[in-house]
Amino acid sequence: MYDEVYRPQFHFSPPQGWMNDPNGLIWYLGEYHLFYQHNPHDIHWDSMHWGHAVSTDLIHWENLPIAYTPEGPEDDYFTGSAILDDQNHSGFFDAGESGIVTIFTHRDAGVQQQSIGYSKDGRTFYRYPHCVLPNPGQEDFRDPKVVWWEERKRYLMALTVFDHVEFYTSKDLKKWTLMSKFGQFAGIHQGVWECSDISELPVRGTDEKRWVLIVGDQGASKTQYFVGHFEGKQFVSDDAPETHLTLDSGVDCYAGQTYSNMPDDRCVFISWLNSTHLFNCTPTSPWRSVYSVPRELWLERTENGVRLFQRPVQELNALRGEPVAFDHMQVDSQQSLGHIPPQFDCEVVLDVSQNSAMQMGMKLCVGEKQEIIVGYDTIRNVLYVNRSLSGNMSYASDIPPYLEARVMPLDGRVSLRILLDQSTLEIFTESGDVVISALVFPDATQNEVVTFARKGVGTFERIRIYPMRSIWKELGDRE
Numbered sequence: 476m477y478d479e480v481y482r483p484q485f486h487f488s489p490p491q492g493w494m495n496d497p498n499g500l501i502w503y504l505g506e507y508h509l510f511y512q513h514n515p516h517d518i519h520w521d522s523m524h525w526g527h528a529v530s531t532d533l534i535h536w537e538n539l540p541i542a543y544t545p546e547g548p549e550d551d552y553f554t555g556s557a558i559l560d561d562q563n564h565s566g567f568f569d570a571g572e573s574g575i576v577t578i579f580t581h582r583d584a585g586v587q588q589q590s591i592g593y594s595k596d597g598r599t600f601y602r603y604p605h606c607v608l609p610n611p612g613q614e615d616f617r618d619p620k621v622v623w624w625e626e627r628k629r630y631l632m633a634l635t636v637f638d639h640v641e642f643y644t645s646k647d648l649k650k651w652t653l654m655s656k657f658g659q660f661a662g663i664h665q666g667v668w669e670c671s672d673i674s675e676l677p678v679r680g681t682d683e684k685r686w687v688l689i690v691g692d693q694g695a696s697k698t699q700y701f702v703g704h705f706e707g708k709q710f711v712s713d714d715a716p717e718t719h720l721t722l723d724s725g726v727d728c729y730a731g732q733t734y735s736n737m738p739d740d741r742c743v744f745i746s747w748l749n750s751t752h753l754f755n756c757t758p759t760s761p762w763r764s765v766y767s768v769p770r771e772l773w774l775e776r777t778e779n780g781v782r783l784f785q786r787p788v789q790e791l792n793a794l795r796g797e798p799v800a801f802d803h804m805q806v807d808s809q810q811s812l813g814h815i816p817p818q819f820d821c822e823v824v825l826d827v828s829q830n831s832a833m834q835m836g837m838k839l840c841v842g843e844k845q846e847i848i849v850g851y852d853t854i855r856n857v858l859y860v861n862r863s864l865s866g867n868m869s870y871a872s873d874i875p876p877y878l879e880a881r882v883m884p885l886d887g888r889v890s891l892r893i894l895l896d897q898s899t900l901e902i903f904t905e906s907g908d909v910v911i912s913a914l915v916f917p918d919a920t921q922n923e924v925v926t927f928a929r930k931g932v933g934t935f936e937r938i939r940i941y942p943m944r945s946i947w948k949e950l951g952d953r954e
C-alpha cells in the first residue's frame with residue numbers, strides 16, 4: 476500500500492480507485508475532514524461517491540469509510556462543501572448541539588440539483604431526502620460552496636452555472652434564494668465553469684477585506700480568481716473583465732477548495748493536481764489522482780491591485796529530514812549535486828543581480844534521456860518548467876511540456892521552493908506570488924540533481940534539499 480510506482484509519499488491520494496475534486500473541506504471536532512470525488516471500483520471517472528479521510532495536522536491522513544454512496548446507476552454525489560451548523564439553523568441537530576451540514580450536487584438521472592446531508596460525529600452521514608435547490612433547466616448547475624456571511628447573518632452559496640457563478644442565500648440551508656449572478660463577461664471562458672469557492676479575506680498589512688471568488692474553467696484547465704466586494708447583492712470585481720488572474724501558472728491544478736471553520740485565521744486551500752485534459756489517463760494503478768499540498772492563501776496589495784498569494788502550510792516542514800546543503804555555488808555549465816530520490820522539498824536562492832547567466836536553475840531526476848528542468852530566464856524574467864524529457868509522457872498526446880510564469884527578482888534574487896514527490900512537482904516563489912504545478916512521471920531510480928547555467932555563470936546563493944518522510948510509512952509504523 477502506497478508504495479506503487481509514481482505513488483506520492485507526502486501528498487494525499489486515495490488508497491485505490493479514481494479521485495477528482497476535493498469536497499467538503501472542514502475542520503470539525505479537532506480534525507480536518509477531506510472528502511473527495513471518488514469511484515472506488517475503478518481508476519476511471521464513474522459513479523461518484525464521496526471518499527473520506529481525516530487529519531489532525533493537514534499532512535498525515537487516515538482513510539475512512541466512504542461518506543456518501545450512490546443509490547443506483549443513475550445517482551451521483553458530485554462536488555460540494557461542508558459547513559458547521561452550530562446554531563442548529565438546519566434543524567438536523569438537537570437543541571444546543573452542533574454538526575456538519577454538507578451541501579452537494581446530487582445528479583439524479585443526469586439532472587444536476589443541490590442536496591444536503593449532515594453528520595453529528597464526522598463519521599456517519601445522512602442524506603436529507605428532499606432536494607434543496609432544484610434544477611431550473613440548466614445542464615451545468617453544480618458544485619455549491621457555502622460560507623456563513625456574518626455581515627448579513629445568512630449563508631451564502633456560490634454555484635457554477637455553465638458560464639457564470641450564481642450566488643444564493645439561505646437562513647436554514649434548506650430554502651435558497653437566488654441573489655445575483657457574476658462572470659458571464661469576465662475572466663477566462665474556454666469551457667464551462669466549475670467548482671467555485673468564495674471567502675472573505677483580510678488584505679495583509681491593511682485594515683481592508685476583500686471577497687475572493689475562485690472558479691475553474693474546464694476548457695482552459697485553469698483555476699482563475701476574482702478579488703472584489705459585494706455592492707448590495709452584486710459581486711463586483713476590483714479588476715477589469717479582461718483581467719485574467721490565475722492561482723497556478725500550470726495546467727495541473729484544478730477544482731480546488733478552501734477549508735471551512737478553520738481553527739486559526741489561515742485560509743487553507745487544497746486542489747486536484749490534474750489537468751482536465753488528462754482525464755482518465757495518467758499512468759498510475761491501482762489509484763488515480765493526487766491532491767496538492769495544502770496551501771495557505773492570503774491577499775496582498777501589489778502595484779497591479781490586490782492579489783492572491785500562497786505557500787505550502789508550515790505543518791509540511793515536520794516531514795523534512797537532514798538537508799543536502801550548498802552555499803555560494805558558481806556554475807558555468809552543469810554541476811551535479813548527487814543522487815537524491817524524487818521525494819524532497821528544495822529551497823533555492825538564485826543570485827541574478829549582475830552578469831548572470833542567461834538561464835540557470837536545476838535539473839531534477841536526471842538520468843538516461845531524462846531530466847525535469849526548473850529554470851529561470853534572467854533576460855525575460857521568466858520562471859519555467861520543461862518536462863519534455865520528464866519520463867513517461869506516453870499516456871497522453873497533448874501534455875504541454877513547457878510551462879512558464881513571469882517572476883520578478885527581489886533584491887537581485889529569485890527564491891524558489893520546489894516540492895517534488897514521485898509524480899508531482901509544485902514550484903512556489905518564496906514571496907508566494909507565483910506557483911507552477913505539473914505532473915511528471917519520471918523513472919525514480921534515475922535521480923541525479925544537477926545545477927545548470929547557460930550563457931554565463933550562474934550564482935546559486937543557497938540550496939537546501941530536504942528529503943521528505945513518507946506520510947503513509949510513518950502512519951504504518953505507528954500502527
Ligand code: FRU
Pocket residue numbers: 495496512523553554580617618669670730
Ligand atoms: C470538476 C467536476 C465538477 C463535478 C465533478 C464530478 O472536476 O466536473 O464540476 O461536480 O467534477 O465528478
